[in-house]
Amino acid sequence: MSEEQSTKKRGKKKIEAEMSFLEHLEELRWHIVRAAAAIMVFAIVAFVMKQFVFDTIILRPRLPEFWTNRMFAKLGDLIGSEAVKINQTPLKMQSIKIAGQFSTHIMVSIIAGFILASPVVFFEFWRFIRPALYENERKHAGGAVFFTSLLFLTGVLFGYFLIVPLSIHFLGTYQVSSEVENTINLRSYIGSVTSISLAAGVVFLIPIFSYFLSKVGILTPQFMKTYRRHAYIVMLLLSAIITPPDIFSQIMVCFPLVFLYEIGIFISRRVVKKREIEMDAM
Template sequence: MATENRQSFWDHLDVLRAAIVKIALVTVGFGMVAFFFKEQLFSVVLAPKSDGFITYRLFNRIAAWSGGLSESFSVRLINTGLAQQFIIHMKTALCAGVLCASPYILYQLFRFVSPALYENERRYVTRVVGGGYVMFGLGVLISYFLIFPLTFRFLGTYQVSGEVDNLITLDSYISTLVMMCLAMGLVFEIPMLSWLFAKLGFLSDGFMRRYRKHAVVIILVVAAIITPTSDVFTLSLVALPMWILYEVSILIVNKAAKNSEP
């Protein structure tokens, strides 16, 4: 602490620059690996478009167990730009690189700010960042395995007439997948932020219960904004987890308040 306090402003900038360079190198390294393993990368990215995806097979088994009928579907993606596939390949590889390097990115950022923190503050920051990272990852997984597949199957096979075929571009597919995963990752930070605000004394469970109806309206508005499509089906899929997380956050805030009492 004493050594760090004696560093000048430019010394801190040098430390930050070194951390940014390391982050960039690791991210680019993971991105290059993802770029060269194209088949494996896109087998994961494009998996939800096939009726053999694990989510569809699970729902088919549930339908068969309940005596219902399961329908197979097929959606073929198209490309409309000369260099579009190559550009999408690079963007997807870069996103995969950032995702794989995210633990290292958080580690480098924590190393940069930790010298300015006391020991108890370091433990507190570690809990907040670690919990936020886990919740963000959980939101991404739920979006990839549940929300996006159901949305894609509904919209990809929906037709106003048998004479109109769906021609879905690869760019539209990738953009929707990334946007929904990112949005759900951020949405799943609600319990963590609620806990943090409760610890800081800015939020109480009574306040959240009192304005529950207002929160539902805000959830619907936010879901409509972050939803890449304008259909009610996708809106409901996004709004429902947000409402559940809000109710869970009330319990978390209540517990945090009780633990803070002397």
């Protein structure tokens, strides 16, 4: 083969590689478009159902009749402790900007759209990475979309029903002086509710992160075991900050986080062990 033919062949391979890369970008773009479309559809539904979204969901955790607040009130009566009771006096709310309520309405609708469309978002992400996996990897990760969606939505509900009311009670009643009255800005309140719920949803994905990071060799069970105490301290500090001053509430918040971390170690150990067996068999 002449040098000219060799140069042309290398150029052709380069063009094919570039086309392949561009095709991947095009494929990714359509996955993003479909995921964004699903988010927008659910966001429009949430925008239309304004009264339900705000009065029944967003603003409810600050009221005494909210389910979690009623359960803590019953627990307080049962053990004879007023410290356990939370949010027995509704927070005062205000909006200090002329377009504050409208912009907040749009922001909440988009966040609600993302949460409701999260199974579609995870499915589109899975469809994009699936062709890059080997057949045996596709087989073992067949339920990835279902378990990812389940864990994320469970985490959002956990954050909303437990962490949010406890955080509202602590932060909403905290005073540096009796001379200063707490009148909470609507945007600040909703930002806290949504960020806590979404953060809890992401935290509940620890087993999923452990699986994929261990699969590519970034995470190991030894690393997670080494920093287990550090992780536990962070979890305990977090639960101590946002809960009333009783050990029961702290355990309620901390235990699921510890359980998920241990599940992550178990999954990482299995993935690493399986990879070592496959390498020995080669």
